[in-house]
Amino acid sequence: MVVKLVSCSAPTLSHSLLFLSSTSRTRFSVKCFSKDMGVETNLLANAKKRADFRLCNVSSYTSEILEIQADTPSLHVLFVPGNPGVILFYKDFVEYLFELLGGIASVTAIGNVSHTKKNWEHGRLFSLQEQIDHKVDFIREELKNSEIPIVLIGHSIGSYISIEMFKRSPEKVKYCIGLYPFLTLNPHSEKQIVIGKIAESRILSAALSYLIASLGLLPAWALRFIVRKSLGKSWSANAVEATCSHLSQYHTMRNVLYMAMTEFGEFSEAPDWTFIRERKAQFAFLFGDDDHWAPLQVLEEISEQVPGIVTAIERENHTHGFCCTEAGSLWVAQHVANLIKNQTYK
Secondary structure (H helix, E strand, C coil): CCCHHHHHHHHHHHHHHHHCCCCCCCCCCEEEECCCCCECCCCHCCCCCCCCEEEEEECEEEECCCCCCCCCCCCEEEEEEEHHHCHHHHHHHHHHHHHHHCEEEEEEEEECCCCCCCCCCCCHHHHHHHHHHHHHHHHHHHHHCCCCCCEEECHHHHHHHHHHHHHHHHCCCEEEEEEECCCCCCCCCHHHHHHHHHHHCHHHHHHHHHHHHHHHCHHHHHHHHHHHHHHCCCHHHHHHHHHHHCCCCHHHHHHHHHHHHHHHHHHHCCCCCHHHHHHHHEEEEEEEECCCCCHHHHHHHHHHHCCCEEEEECCCCCCHHHCCCCCHHHHHHHHHHHHHHHHHHH
């Protein structure tokens, strides 16, 4: 019965969770055009500055970091991923954003604890609250001596984490942007119901994690072929590579599911509308046209709770998993860059 349920749920869970993007060894020209923004960009016609990958010790936890340092930055952009929090999925987005900001900001992206290629934390499971503490500690430990204002950007549950980070470091944060923000449960989403049932069961979580991790025993070329054919038909090589290197690890999938379980428990309470209302000029949110993680009724609720707050809807079909394609990464990076520039030049 357990095996049958896991096998039936695995495709749904995989498509629901694997909504990110990553690293690429090859480069090709991507042209992004948006009538709404009136911007046409061909970033890859010229050489781009590549994001550096490093391991960082944050409160004794080994953390994966992507970063690009500007020569004379006036801002420090800190990006927080969704769940899975595999930071290599966002490499294209980070590089595009740095270029579009024209060198005014350094850009750092920090992955979730134990959503890593190696099992640095020896199988320990980390809750949503522990992931929030981890990101707050990163600011305190890594950016404590910096007087440069911070711009927080979060994707999906990373938007919720960013708001909590803002609340704990209001003196350092200048602006906070939520991309496809997962801020509350969607009772109409069958996918969320399925994930919730699996995540709350230790047996099902372990079984599904073993099932996915067993694919990691295949030769690398075979695993890439399976991922591209089953999940990533339209994904960039980056997203496929990150999926194979990280999500095929048992410890990563167990942490993805455990974090999801604690997310669903945390969302029994409403977002902190009071804090957002008090600082509405420092917030902006981007929603997708058809997104069960961040449905448009949440946008409507934000607009009702915080009149005048900056919101936008992406209607270019990049979806919640914008990072899985280079075109999606570029479009969202352009939108974010415009928001930051508008805020900077006020």
